[in-house]
Amino acid sequence: MKTSQLLIPTLREDPGEAETVSHRLMLRAGLIRKTAAGIYTYLPLGLRVIRKIEGIIREEMNRAGAQELLMPIASPAELWKETGRWDHYGKELLRFKDRHDRDFCLGPTHEEVITDLFRREVRSYRQLPLNFYQIQTKFRDEIRPRFGLMRGREFIMKDAYSFDADEAGARASYQKMYDAYTRIFTRCGLTFRAVEADTGLIGGDVSHEFMVLAATGEATVAYTEEGSYAANLERAEILPPADADDAPFQPLTAVSTPRCRTVEEVTSFLHVLPRQLVKTLIYKAENEPVAVLIRGDHELNEVKLARLLRVMDVQLADPETVLRLTKAPVGFAGPIGLSGVRILADHAIAGMRNVVVGGNREDTHYVNANLGRDFTVDRFADLRNAQAGDPSPRGDGPLVLAKGIEVGQVFLLGTKYSKSMNATILDDQGKERFAVMGCYGIGVGRTAAAAIEQNHDEKGIIWPFPIAPFHVHLLPVTQSSKTAEATARLYETLQEGGFEVLWDDRDERAGVKFNDADLIGAPFQIVVGDKGLADGVVEVKIRRTGTKSRVSPSDILAHLGKAVPNKAAPESPRPRS
C-alpha cells in the first residue's frame, strides 16, 4: 500500500488526553481516534492490527475444534431475566427500549444468547462436545473508561462457549481452550502468564486469566519464581501462618488516642508497628453488617470476603452504621464489647498477642488486647490480599507480585446457565441432563494495546512481526528517477515475496519519513536513496534493534527471510492447577 492512499494521521506531539504508552502511541501513530468516551474508531492502520490478531485467534480456535458464528449485538431482556442478570448485572448493562417499548440491551457478553440457541437446536449427547465462538463488538457501560483500547466501553472481543454432556467433558473443553489461548498469545509475540482467577459476575467454578506482564497493568499477579503457582491477587490464597506469638498476656489497658483514626496515626502515636495492631472494618454484605479483623499492615480482600459470605458484593459500611454498631465515629471500631454483629477475622489474627485495637469510643484504643480473654471471633478465614514475600499456597517459595494486563480469561461455568435457562440434552440412558458449559474471552483491542505496552521505545511502537500492520516500511529518501525506479521494483519484489509493504510515497523530507516509520513500528524499514544506489545497495533497518545493513536489492528477500522470526506456533504447556 502507498501511504498516499491511506489515512495515517500521525501526530508529532503527544495528545493531551492520553496517559499510558499504548494509548498515546495508538493516537500518535494514527491507529485510532476517539469518537466518545471509551468509544473509538479504528483507522486503517489500527484495523490492520486488529485483523491480524483476529486472524491468529481464528486459526487457533478452529484448530481447537471451535466453530465460528455471529450473534446479535442487541438482545432481548427476556433472556437476561431468565438468568437473573437483567437485575444483577448493574449499570454496566446498557439498556434501551425499541419502538414497541420492549426492553433490550447491548450485549456485554453472550452466555444467555448462546444458551438460548443451544437449547433450541441441540438435543442429544451425541452432538457434543460443541464449542461456538464469535469475534464481535461488545458494549459494557464502564464507570470510568480509560487508557484508550485498554478499557473502553465498546470493544472487540472474541468469546467462545463450550457445551459438554458431563463434567469430565467440560474439563477437556476447558483444557483445549487453555492450550489454544497459550498458543494465541505466544503467536502474538507477548510475554504473559496464565493465572488462577476469580469468576466474578460470570460465575462458575474454575477460571484462569491470561495476563500480559506490563507495568501499566490494572491487575496484580502473585506468582512464585519457580513458576508452579500464579494467581490474580484477588484470588491468591494465603495459608494460615504456622508460627504464633506466645508472649504472655499483658493487662488490657484503655489509652487515649486523640484524633488517631488511621493505622498510621494510631501506630505512630503509640510507637508500635502496624503489625501489632488489629484493624476492625465494618462492612455491609447485602445490608447485613459484619465486622472484619485484619492485621494493621495487611489489606482486606473484598472478593474473598464476598465469597466467604456468599454474596454478590460487599462494601464498607457508611458512617451512620458504624456509629450505631460501635457507638463511636469511624476510626475507633474494635472487637472488644462489640455486639449485634458477626465478627470475622483473617487467619493472621489467631496468632497475635497483646495487640492494639479500637476502643469503640471516640479517641480511645486498647493496648494488650488478646483473643479469647478480651474478645472472640465467630470465624477465621483467608481474608487478606497477598503481599510480596508471603508463602505460596503450594509451598514452593515466596510470592512475587507483578502488574499485568488481562487479555483473556477462561471459565469453567458448570451448569449455572444451563440450569437457569433449562438447556438440557439426553444422555446415553435417555435421561435429561443439563449441559456443562465453559466460556472463554479474549479482548482483541486490549491485546493490541498490551503488545504496545510490551514493545515500544522512545521513538514509537515496535510491532511483533505477526501482528504488525505492515511487515516492511519502504522509504525512498531522494527524488531522483533512479530512486523512484528502484523503490517501485523493490515494492513488487517484496510483495511477490509475501511481505506486506507500506510504501511512503509522500513528498516529505527524509527525517519526517524516518520518524513516522519509527513511530508506526513496522519490523523492517528499507531506505532507498541515491547514496546507497550508487553502491548498488539499499539500507535495511531492523526496528527493534536499530541494526542497519546494506543489502543489494536482488538479495532483499533472502536477507529479510533470515531476519523474520519463526512463525510456527509453539507447543502449549498444561495449566498448573
Next chain:
RNA sequence: CGGGGCGUAGCGCAGCCCGGUAGCGCACCUGCUUUGGGAGCAGGAUGUCGGAGGUUCAAAUCCUCUCGCCCCGACCA
C-alpha cells in the same frame, strides 16, 4: 457516585487573577529555494473562545446553570 482539573484554529497551548483589538508553535494553502533524521524565506486561510442565561457601556475573562472530556478514588472482568 466523591475529590481534583480542563474545554480558546486540525493538534499542543498562552491569554482569564486585574473585563476593552483573540494570540503563539506545529499542521494546512500559494510561490521560490531546499531535500539521507521532524527545512528556510515570503505570502495566505482558519475561531459561534463547549453551550445557555446573567452582571456590565463592554465578557474568552466576573456570576449562575448546563454539557463534554481528563486524572485520582470508589467500581468492574
